[in-house]
Amino acid sequence: MRMVDLIEKKRDGIALTEGEIRWMIERYVAGEIPDYQMSAFLMAVYFRGMTEEEMVAFTAAMAESGETVDLTEVPGVKVDKHSTGGVGDTVTLILVPLMGAAGYVVAKLSGRALGHTGGTIDKFESIPGVHTDLSPREIIDQAKRIGVVIAEHTQDVAPADKLLYELRDVTGTVPSLPLIVGSVLSKKIAGGADLIVLDVKCGDGAFMQSFPEAKGLAESLVRVGNELGKRFSALVTAMDQPLGRMAGNALEVRQAIEVLRGGGPEDLREVTLALGAELLLLAGEEGDEVTARRKLVRLLDEGVAWEKFLELVAAQGGDTQCVEDPARLPRAREVVEVRAPRAGYVRRLSARQVGVAAGLLGAGREVKGQEVDPAAGVELLAKVGDAVDEGAVLARLHLGERARPEEARRLVAGAFEIGDEPLTPGKLILARVR
Amino acid sequence: MRMVDLIEKKRDGIALTEGEIRWMIERYVAGEIPDYQMSAFLMAVYFRGMTEEEMVAFTAAMAESGETVDLTEVPGVKVDKHSTGGVGDTVTLILVPLMGAAGYVVAKLSGRALGHTGGTIDKFESIPGVHTDLSPREIIDQAKRIGVVIAEHTQDVAPADKLLYELRDVTGTVPSLPLIVGSVLSKKIAGGADLIVLDVKCGDGAFMQSFPEAKGLAESLVRVGNELGKRFSALVTAMDQPLGRMAGNALEVRQAIEVLRGGGPEDLREVTLALGAELLLLAGEEGDEVTARRKLVRLLDEGVAWEKFLELVAAQGGDTQCVEDPARLPRAREVVEVRAPRAGYVRRLSARQVGVAAGLLGAGREVKGQEVDPAAGVELLAKVGDAVDEGAVLARLHLGERARPEEARRLVAGAFEIGDEPLTPGKLILARVR
Numbered sequence: 001m002r003m004v005d006l007i008e009k010k011r012d013g014i015a016l017t018e019g020e021i022r023w024m025i026e027r028y029v030a031g032e033i034p035d036y037q038m039s040a041f042l043m044a045v046y047f048r049g050m051t052e053e054e055m056v057a058f059t060a061a062m063a064e065s066g067e068t069v070d071l072t073e074v075p076g077v078k079v080d081k082h083s084t085g086g087v088g089d090t091v092t093l094i095l096v097p098l099m100g101a102a103g104y105v106v107a108k109l110s111g112r113a114l115g116h117t118g119g120t121i122d123k124f125e126s127i128p129g130v131h132t133d134l135s136p137r138e139i140i141d142q143a144k145r146i147g148v149v150i151a152e153h154t155q156d157v158a159p160a161d162k163l164l165y166e167l168r169d170v171t172g173t174v175p176s177l178p179l180i181v182g183s184v185l186s187k188k189i190a191g192g193a194d195l196i197v198l199d200v201k202c203g204d205g206a207f208m209q210s211f212p213e214a215k216g217l218a219e220s221l222v223r224v225g226n227e228l229g230k231r232f233s234a235l236v237t238a239m240d241q242p243l244g245r246m247a248g249n250a251l252e253v254r255q256a257i258e259v260l261r262g263g264g265p266e267d268l269r270e271v272t273l274a275l276g277a278e279l280l281l282l283a284g285e286e287g288d289e290v291t292a293r294r295k296l297v298r299l300l301d302e303g304v305a306w307e308k309f310l311e312l313v314a315a316q317g318g319d320t321q322c323v324e325d326p327a328r329l330p331r332a333r334e335v336v337e338v339r340a341p342r343a344g345y346v347r348r349l350s351a352r353q354v355g356v357a358a359g360l361l362g363a364g365r366e367v368k369g370q371e372v373d374p375a376a377g378v379e380l381l382a383k384v385g386d387a388v389d390e391g392a393v394l395a396r397l398h399l400g401e402r403a404r405p406e407e408a409r410r411l412v413a414g415a416f417e418i419g420d421e422p423l424t425p426g427k428l429i430l431a432r433v434r
Numbered sequence: 435m436r437m438v439d440l441i442e443k444k445r446d447g448i449a450l451t452e453g454e455i456r457w458m459i460e461r462y463v464a465g466e467i468p469d470y471q472m473s474a475f476l477m478a479v480y481f482r483g484m485t486e487e488e489m490v491a492f493t494a495a496m497a498e499s500g501e502t503v504d505l506t507e508v509p510g511v512k513v514d515k516h517s518t519g520g521v522g523d524t525v526t527l528i529l530v531p532l533m534g535a536a537g538y539v540v541a542k543l544s545g546r547a548l549g550h551t552g553g554t555i556d557k558f559e560s561i562p563g564v565h566t567d568l569s570p571r572e573i574i575d576q577a578k579r580i581g582v583v584i585a586e587h588t589q590d591v592a593p594a595d596k597l598l599y600e601l602r603d604v605t606g607t608v609p610s611l612p613l614i615v616g617s618v619l620s621k622k623i624a625g626g627a628d629l630i631v632l633d634v635k636c637g638d639g640a641f642m643q644s645f646p647e648a649k650g651l652a653e654s655l656v657r658v659g660n661e662l663g664k665r666f667s668a669l670v671t672a673m674d675q676p677l678g679r680m681a682g683n684a685l686e687v688r689q690a691i692e693v694l695r696g697g698g699p700e701d702l703r704e705v706t707l708a709l710g711a712e713l714l715l716l717a718g719e720e721g722d723e724v725t726a727r728r729k730l731v732r733l734l735d736e737g738v739a740w741e742k743f744l745e746l747v748a749a750q751g752g753d754t755q756c757v758e759d760p761a762r763l764p765r766a767r768e769v770v771e772v773r774a775p776r777a778g779y780v781r782r783l784s785a786r787q788v789g790v791a792a793g794l795l796g797a798g799r800e801v802k803g804q805e806v807d808p809a810a811g812v813e814l815l816a817k818v819g820d821a822v823d824e825g826a827v828l829a830r831l832h833l834g835e836r837a838r839p840e841e842a843r844r845l846v847a848g849a850f851e852i853g854d855e856p857l858t859p860g861k862l863i864l865a866r867v868r
Contacts, residue, residue: 007606011480035470040605043477046445171474172441 003027003037010044018057025061029160035167042164042173050178055224058178062186063228065160069107069136069192074143076105079279080193082184084208084217085117086201087355088242090252092120092150094259094272097308099279100148101299107139107149109157109191113364113372116205116355118252121152122363126249126330126374130318148312158186175207181220185228195231195282197275198222202430203240205351211236211430218433233278236431237271241349241384244268247358248377248398250329257326260309262301267428273297274429330375332398336405340388344418349384353415354395357408362400376400378412384425388418437461437471444478452491459495463594469601476598476607484612489658492612496620497662499594503541503570503626508577510539513713514627516618518642518651519551520635521789522676524686526554526584528693528706531742533713534582535733541573541583543591543625547798547806550639550789552686555586556797560683560764560808564752582746592620609641615654619662629665629716631709632656636864637674639785645670645864652867667712670865671705675783675818678702681792682811682832684763691760694743696735701862707731708863764809766832770839774822778852783818787849788829791842796834810834812846818859822852 001023006016016024024041027033050058071078079099083089096106110120110132121132134142134151142149155162161183168174188196198221201207202214218234225232244265246255258264259272277292285292299305310320322328358364362376379396382388395412399405435457440450450458458475461467484492505512513533517523530540544554544566555566568576568585576583589596595617602608622630632655635641636648652668659666678699680689692698693706711726719726733739744754756762792798796810813830816822829846833839 004604004606007477011477011606035468036473036601037605039470039474040477040607043441043445043474043481044606047477047481167470170438171471172438172445172478173474 003033007037007041007044010041010048013048015051015054018053021054021057022061025058025065025160029065029163038164039167039171039173042168042171042176042179045178046173046176052223052227055178055181055220056227058182059185059189059224060228062158062160062164062182063189066158066190067136067156068190069109069139069157071105071107071140071143071192074105074140076103076147077195077283078105078107078193079283080106080108080188080191080196081199081275081279082188082196083199084184084201084206086239086243087117087205087351087358088244088247088252088268089118089201090123090244090246090256090268091199091272091275093123093253093256094305095276096148096150097260097312098272098276098296098299098305100146100308100312101304102276102280102296104279104283105143105147107143107151107192109151109153109187111153114368116352116359116364118247118249118363120150122372123249123252124150126253127313127318128322130313130316132316142315146311146315148308150312150316153187158190161186177217177220180217181224184221185225188225189228189230193230195279196225197278197282198232198234199271199275200234200236201239202236203238203351205242205355206239215431215433218431222433231282233282234433235274235278235429236433238426238428238430239351240426242351242354242380243271245380245383246377247354248361248363249372249374250331251377251379251398253323253329254326257323260300260306261303270428278432332375332400334399336397336399336409337393338395338397338409338412340390340392340394340416340418342418343388343390344420345422346382346384346386346388346416347419347421347423348417349380350415353411354378354380357397357411357415360408360411361397361403361405373400373402376403382416385423387422437467437475441471441475441478444475444482447482449485449488452487455488455491456495459492459499459594463499463597472598473601473605473607476602476605476610476613479612480607480610486657489612489615489654490661492616493619493623493658494662496592496594496598496616497623500592500624501570501590502624503543503573503591505539505541505574505577505626508539508574510537510581511629511717512539512541512627513717514540514542514622514625514630515633515709515713516622516630517633518618518635518640520673520677521551521639521785521792522678522681522686522702523552523635524557524678524690524702525633525706525709527557527687527690528739529710530582530584531694531746532706532710532730532733532739534580534742534746535738536714536730538713538717539577539581541577541585541626543585543587543621545587548802550786550793550798552681552683552792552797554584556806557683557686558584560687561747561752562756564747564750566750576749580745580749582742584746584750587621592624595620611651611654614651615658618655619659622659623662623664627664629713630659631712631716632666632668633705633709634668634670635673636670637672637785639676639789640673649865649867652865656867665716667716668867669708669712669863670867672860672862672864673785674860676785676788676814677705679814679817680811681788682795682797683806683808684765685811685813685832687757687763688760691757694734694740695737704862712866766809766834768833770831770833770843771827772829772831772843772846774824774826774828774850774852776852777822777824778854779856780816780818780820780822780850781853781855781857782851783814784849787845788812788814791831791845791849794842794845795831795837795839807834807836810837816850819857821856
């Protein structure tokens, strides 16, 4: 078999066999297929796509390209979630302890911020003392002990995905449905859970900006995922404005704490409950969605999820006093306000611009390996549908050490569109795909 | 400027500017753009194509990426030719001395065999003593002295083309019109001639297998070439069956000698005269095509072209006794015959299969750098339209040192299709593009 023949086959629109795909991924991870051939292949996939059979083989080959987290020795039902990335999306920090409180095992592997979207690992690590670099052994032991783990994705799990993602990033081949499907699912398949819920974000601040694209991705993810012997479900959720009122690491931890204590912004709580209920139904719990949500609401309101969160923070070395008293979390030395230029109703609030602004304030990284500032970010005081007076504070910018406040200010000010007509915010859960 | 942005632009079907293309080629030749980005770009070009303005900029940037052969100090009109490659295409060995005999300067840079097509340099070097590794200085001096040169294309001339061609060869991006145009023309532009005729081969043994494809390539070549300040003309010529009756290095030299002495196969002579006449017309010689051909026929029939060939061979160190007496050219130790399985008319003779067979006998190379066997090749005793008896010799296989005669025999036998109905061979010159 020669790689050039597989490139030409794909280029000419002919589906590759499972054996060909497996050979290609194995040889690539072994360093025997050069990047210049793989990038030509990826661009051919961009134009030609993949059949569902090819996606299944591609995902399986990537999932099997390195270590897998084997949770079989952990008793209980193992669940997992994944979001395609948005702004203010701190659902994982809430859903992991919530599902733990409901009696499920969640060994969540997460990534770091890149581009305008945050990363769960950066957020979790903004709690002083928390470490996330756990070995597979440590993950399994903690899962056995307390049922919940949030660990950094290492390159030992699905290394093919890591290599391919880095190559796609510099070769214009990121926005390709089959490549996204392979990337998302390979990590979930290697992650060891049985039931997985996917949150496919849709809108201005998401990777998929239109509903048909997002729905199509959700459908492919669920179909291919189910083919691979796990049970998947997906929600398509709105990401036109940020979720919640915070974009930034410690800021989002504060927000997660509010929800875990039974409060917090309604939209963040809503998405968390919808994803959690979906997992309970996937697990075959009795009753319908209403029953499932009621159970989760009780776990939030009665403090069971909160107790599980404290356990999780403590297990990973975190200072629980800082979460008991969020005022002790990292705080910016300087805060700048963005005010409304006129009275009216917020008609639009660009998630993408807020995300980019949070990055400019220090919450994100422009290149891999850069440090993020845990205190930096954007706090939103108004969201879509809110009435505002002229001069009212729309947002507070929390300046990190290397913040570029002027650019960030312009972006956040421009992210708000204020009009005369009142507006009801659109639906949050746009579709469910099972 | 970032290469990834140029890749995405091309991927999305947006034309690149001249500045962007120039930047890309310069940085690539300097080793600052990695192959994995260039190959993704090339695949995007495969799917999206290039505008004529892009092709002009791309060709110019490649032509200027290294040394150019500056023939300004050589008096006279400088002409050149290029063939897109076929089987038995030994036209260059005839046309160079013929144009020299007509008073033109021809400093021809040529390549070596790869794949199923031969290379002029390998053919010329099958004459004992001939060397072709001339420096630009030596090329200019010989052009001044005798008007004709056949030298190997070094990587100093249009190095971008050499780098890109090697990358295209292993990334499935060879068959792309704009990339072919850039590759062909950049070498001609850097080659120093003023008037250039292109032989775009069409058919089973050529790169372009259909007439519309070949015609389209010829048109793009001429349009883009003329934009670059040289005068180009192109013929589309048939390559369904091999040209002449030989495929192999010394075998094709023998064939060229026959034509240079006023004889030889009609089709080979015809294509040579058509290309030569086109050059005379490009040069503005008085009269029409008929006049031009008559002049060239006389130069062949009266031995003027032959004398120029002897001069050329001698100037490059070749043993002229071997060309005076072709029996002294390298000869295979063993010859195997392929016979007709039935009586009838030859209705088809696959140039590609004959070319591959010649390679298997030792005339070509499977990987770069391999030695070719000067004596190896295929000699055809019947061509399309010929009547054959059962058991008549259709071809003789001249076995090289590392020949795979059985495979070659099967290929050559299979290359012939013999039927009951007589058949007139198709046209040789399919189109002229000015």
